[in-house]
Amino acid sequence: MNGITILSAAAALPARRMTNDDMAAIVDTSDEWISTRTGIRQRYFCAGEETVWQLAARAARRALDEAGIDPARLAACVVATMSPAYATPSTACLVQRELGLEESILCFDLNAACSGFVFALETVRGLVTDEKPYALVIGAEALSHITDFSDRSTCVLFGDGAGAVVVAKSGAPFACVHGARGNSEALVCPAFGSEKQYLGMDGRAVFRFAVDILPRCIGGVLDKSGLAMEDIDYFVCHQANRRILDHVVKSMKADPAKFYMNLARYGNTSAASIPLALADMHTEGLLRPGMRLVCAGFGGGFTWGGVLVCWREKGEHLCD
Numbered sequence: 001m002n003g004i005t006i007l008s009a010a011a012a013l014p015a016r017r018m019t020n021d022d023m024a025a026i027v028d029t030s031d032e033w034i035s036t037r038t039g040i041r042q043r044y045f046c047a048g049e050e051t052v053w054q055l056a057a058r059a060a061r062r063a064l065d066e067a068g069i070d071p072a073r074l075a076a077c078v079v080a081t082m083s084p085a086y087a088t089p090s091t092a093c094l095v096q097r098e099l100g101l102e103e104s105i106l107c108f109d110l111n112a113a114c115s116g117f118v119f120a121l122e123t124v125r126g127l128v129t130d131e132k133p134y135a136l137v138i139g140a141e142a143l144s145h146i147t148d149f150s151d152r153s154t155c156v157l158f159g160d161g162a163g164a165v166v167v168a169k170s171g172a173p174f175a176c177v178h179g180a181r182g183n184s185e186a187l188v189c190p191a192f193g194s195e196k197q198y199l200g201m202d203g204r205a206v207f208r209f210a211v212d213i214l215p216r217c218i219g220g221v222l223d224k225s226g227l228a229m230e231d232i233d234y235f236v237c238h239q240a241n242r243r244i245l246d247h248v249v250k251s252m253k254a255d256p257a258k259f260y261m262n263l264a265r266y267g268n269t270s271a272a273s274i275p276l277a278l279a280d281m282h283t284e285g286l287l288r289p290g291m292r293l294v295c296a297g298f299g300g301g302f303t304w305g306g307v308l309v310c311w312r313e314k315g316e317h318l319c320d
């Protein structure tokens with residue numbers, strides 16, 4: 001299967017940092033409850049005029065600068081988001097405008113809730129060509145704009161942010177699995193025309209879904225690629241709850257050090273969480289050319305997806 005490699009990863013966060021104690025000043029909660037139930041210690045919220053497309057554009061510019069590619073050779077710019085500022089123009093078109101990207105680049109948003117970034121990676125794999133071998137894949141959310149700050153069961157969980165990667169067409173190993181169960185109850189946010197455009201969640205139902213699907217999703221990617229757990233350098237899962245990931249590590253008898261976690265810093269940023277994790281791993285110096293990563297997401301609609309993708313290719317030259 002023709003694959004893609006990730007050339008660069010970058011993050012953008014809003015200005016306003018909210019600790020668990022800050023949340024406890026808004027709703028009846030505590031640092032103790034939030035950190036023991038979720039592992040989250042702080043999150044960032046858009047403040048004032050900050051928008052999701054600004055975050056997306058900032059992360060994208062950084063990722064493009066680092067990759068050092070000619071933006072004219074981008075086949076696509078895809079933004080995974082479920083909290084766009086506009087139904088139209090898409091967040092991707094606003095990124096296109098901010099970055100001055102060429103008209104020939106396919107720009108669109110993709111909504112698969114927290115699985116969006118994984119779905120977007122799989123999508124762009126089918127769009128890159130020899131002539132246009134690169135794509136910009138962004139996960140960006142302003143979940144604070146669709147959060148009910150009187151509902152303690154949800155408002156302490158979510159955060160805002162954006163992560164962006166530049167991918168390149170490649171012969172490196174690639175495999176993907178995905179699915180959706182058409183769930184319409186466990187995670188719901190009404191869209192346009194609704195009076196209360198807030199995220200509502202049956203946390204326990206989502207938890208059960210997550211601990212069931214993540215091991216099967218990761219196992220599916222391994223089966224398809226013919227690789228074993230030991231062949232994978234890092235598992236980069238959607239960052240929703242530390243307990244979910246601990247559960248997965250235990251049930252798969254996996255090495256916990258291979259399951260990267262940064263949700264303590266950002267909370268659950270939905271489609272942005274995996275690229276934010278990749279950006280942090282890169283900043284922390286954890287990623288080396290040729291490393292095999294399995295990215296796995298799950299979320300609203302009971303969507304789920306996993307991809308095996310390499311971080312650069314050994315000896316990959318980062319400029320055209």
Ligand code: UT7
Pocket residue numbers: 028029030033034037038114152153154156157187201202203204206207210240241268270298299300
């Ligand atoms: O991105 C994908 C979407 N989301 C997820 O992956 C979330 C998956 N679910 C979860 O992470 C967990 O279910 C939660 C963290 C959301 C909740 O943890 P839980 O252990 O399932 O708690 P619970 O909903 O069963 O609530 C337990 C108690 C309740 O009180 P009572 O009824 O036992 O008296 C809640 O009212 O905790 C209470 N509670 C809180 N207490 C303090 C709920 N939220 C809070 C809060 N602070 N923020």
